[in-house]
Amino acid sequence: MPRPGKINLGLILSLLLNAGLVAGVAYLVFGPKPTPTSTGGGTPAPLELPAAGDVSALGRVQPAGGLIGVFGPPGDRIVKFEKSLGERVSAGTKLATLSGEDEREAQVKALEAQIAEAKALRASIEASKAAKLTELDAEVNQAKVSSEQDAVALDAKLKAVDAQRKRAKATADRLRSAQASGAKVAAQELEEADAAVAAADAEREATLAQQQKLKAVREEGQKSAEAKRKTIDAETQRALAQVPLATLEANLKAANQKLDSGRLLAPTAGSVVRFLSKQGDTVTTQPVLQLADTGRVVVIAEVYETDVGRVRQWLTAGKPVKAEVDMRVLSDGRKLAGVVADVTKVSTVVAKNVLTPLGPREDADRRVVEVEVELDAAAAGIAKDYLGLQVRVRLFTPVK
Numbered sequence: 001m002p003r004p005g006k007i008n009l010g011l012i013l014s015l016l017l018n019a020g021l022v023a024g025v026a027y028l029v030f031g032p033k034p035t036p037t038s039t040g041g042g043t044p045a046p047l048e049l050p051a052a053g054d055v056s057a058l059g060r061v062q063p064a065g066g067l068i069g070v071f072g073p074p075g076d077r078i079v080k081f082e083k084s085l086g087e088r089v090s091a092g093t094k095l096a097t098l099s100g101e102d103e104r105e106a107q108v109k110a111l112e113a114q115i116a117e118a119k120a121l122r123a124s125i126e127a128s129k130a131a132k133l134t135e136l137d138a139e140v141n142q143a144k145v146s147s148e149q150d151a152v153a154l155d156a157k158l159k160a161v162d163a164q165r166k167r168a169k170a171t172a173d174r175l176r177s178a179q180a181s182g183a184k185v186a187a188q189e190l191e192e193a194d195a196a197v198a199a200a201d202a203e204r205e206a207t208l209a210q211q212q213k214l215k216a217v218r219e220e221g222q223k224s225a226e227a228k229r230k231t232i233d234a235e236t237q238r239a240l241a242q243v244p245l246a247t248l249e250a251n252l253k254a255a256n257q258k259l260d261s262g263r264l265l266a267p268t269a270g271s272v273v274r275f276l277s278k279q280g281d282t283v284t285t286q287p288v289l290q291l292a293d294t295g296r297v298v299v300i301a302e303v304y305e306t307d308v309g310r311v312r313q314w315l316t317a318g319k320p321v322k323a324e325v326d327m328r329v330l331s332d333g334r335k336l337a338g339v340v341a342d343v344t345k346v347s348t349v350v351a352k353n354v355l356t357p358l359g360p361r362e363d364a365d366r367r368v369v370e371v372e373v374e375l376d377a378a379a380a381g382i383a384k385d386y387l388g389l390q391v392r393v394r395l396f397t398p399v400k
Contacts, residue, residue: 055303058392071285074284112252154207296380302366302371305368325375326392327383328391329386346370353365
């Protein structure tokens, strides 16, 4: 037992150690943070704190038009890629050959051949119609000529009959006049004269009947020719309807659309920036590769919701905001220059951050507003090789 009034050294040492431990924890939690620096590798430095009213934020490098995914028909296999990484392409350029292209092209060619045959058959049907109509017209013309000749002959015959009757009538009238004046006229001679008149009348009636018959035959011939013409038209239309040209053309249009959609073509001009599949893979519903127009590169900065008001105020006052981008991956430590041109480059939506600080003591859960920083030509030429890189952005307070 320690005696009263004596100092317990063990207890004192224990108290001193506990006090030192508490002080160390307090220093780590509440003590000053290390000064942020830009490094070329290793553990990233913490997000820089804004100085003199500047705004600091995390950002990501991306093309101004974003990344464009190029899709293919699911189920096809990638035979080979036609372009390499970083290669510049124009809109409509073939990017890859797919296994189903030959089949789709063969289907298009087969339909084109069927359409050519259908068109040839329709042309043959039309030619047959034309030939039949020509033959019919020839028959009608021949019948018309014959009818006209018959009509002329009947007209001449009627005139001859009329002249014959006139002579016979004159003879009969002369004999009767002589008999009436007391001359001796043989009865047989008078009968013969009357018979000649009667014969002429009968011949005239027969000729008129022939003319009526000829007229009726001509009218019937015209009706028959018109009926034959209608029959030829109907037969032609029926034959044409049996040739499925419209259906074949619709199928060809659909096949061409399927062929076009089944090709892996560049939807717009740009550079191949990423392959998401490799040769031999089967195409799924995911993009096969990505294109981007790397001529204009921007940085999307995630500005704290409490800082974005100042940025808006600067831009609303008509003062473009200069920016400095620390990429951290450049060996010479260069920082890239950019600018926020106007207030339209500031989003109107406050959302949870997408980018997360890499430091273990940084705030990983923030509410931010996206601000687009456009890099100048020199900076864009460097940044285009680091699309998707997380960077640090400082927005400078405009000089008054």
